[in-house]
Amino acid sequence: MDTVAAKPRLDFDAPSVRRLRADLALALRAAAHHGLAEGVCNHFSIELPDGSERFLLNPRGLLWSEIRTEDIVLVDFDGNKLAGRHEVEPTAMYIHAAVHRLTGQACVLHTHMPHATALTLTEERALDTRLSQNAMRYHGRLAIDAHYNGLALDHGEGERIARAIGQADVAFLGNHGVIVCGARIDHAYDDLYYLERACQAQLLAQSSGRPLVPVAEELAASVAAQMQGERLQSELFFEALRRTV
Template sequence: MSYFSFDFDSPLVVSLREDLALALRAAASHGLGEGICNHFSVAIPGSDDLFLLNPRGLMWGEIQADDIVMINSLGDKVAGQHEVEPTAMFIHAAIHQITRKVCVLHTHMPFATALTLTEGGALDTTLSQNAMRFHGRIAVDHEYNGLALDTSEGIRIANAMGRADIGFLGNHGVVVCGERIDYAYDDLYYLERACNAQVLAESTGQRLRRVDAELASRVALQVQSERLQSELFFAALRRTM
């Protein structure tokens, strides 16, 4: 396949690189990163198998647009100055190809990951208001098979997610997907806030107060039907990062 029409330095791709780098730096600032591990990716519009990804070996807080790499669904680097970490290729390529999500954010952020270690394995979306925005949007994958070092594990994770926006990966971490980088990052941030609140509430040992599923569904619809707040949050990050 020729990638001539997907110029790495075209205005559209440069803009996506800038936004992806911003999301990574913001995640580092918000304590959502883990060393040089975990990855964010975004599909190139108009392409069936090209996406942008953060490279191997860089801290999220130092990543700039020029550090982002472009790879295809086979894991071949198409453009960029850095190398690609294998597990990123296998997980992200499979999710993009199978679920057709535009933006895929994978982290081991602490409170969400803590919930993947529990028997329930995920956020309770009938607790906090922040949690309710994810009601009906979460898939739980309880099967952990070690590092994703081949295509089969990436495919398994992608199939386990199905049509869900959020995947809780048992004993591992989370995946947050979206149709835009700003929407996906907003979900990632508030997912960790909701998980934080749940872990703190559970630590009190007191009985938790849940709302009914109908109310949680209504709150989720309210958030999804108007995402201006997500856009404004990302714009504020752009000004301040």
């Protein structure tokens, strides 16, 4: 029987890992630049592509605007810090380890960004993906965890959140915030940015008091497929952030 050779285990300072660390730090600074950060809370992570069940994570206690490549830490799926000069915050390990392990998503971005979080406080709990063009890119890609259960301070709560996400790319966590997942940092960050823009547009429209006009389900699904089928714009956006943030 043929066997698949195990991938070599990547070192924390290997060039490919250092590039991932730099990209993760850039995504965090960009989020601060775009008003998506909240104090020193919330976390972004990216799994190492070697199958070793380890992921990179932003550290505890730093503003996202100040994070650089050297600040990123490495942890395992059990929540143990393996490398890095800073400590990690407990809820980060419980949520991110569970989401990586149970959903198989490589990149996990968790924020309490204002407009998306505001929608988690409503009866619907989430964005209406039939409204703006930006919202349509998420049609069929959302999960809603309507059950707020306090801070994620144990493995059980992290796993409950991960199971609520399932195979979705975007999860609205009731009374809490959002999680955006993806296979790559640049694609996931693009989704995070435009998710907040879509939520902002919906809330502005709702504040007008005028009736909203969603498009048909079929059209929203078609637009979502168009946007998912061409991600060059996401990559160009991230490279523009690399030049300017």
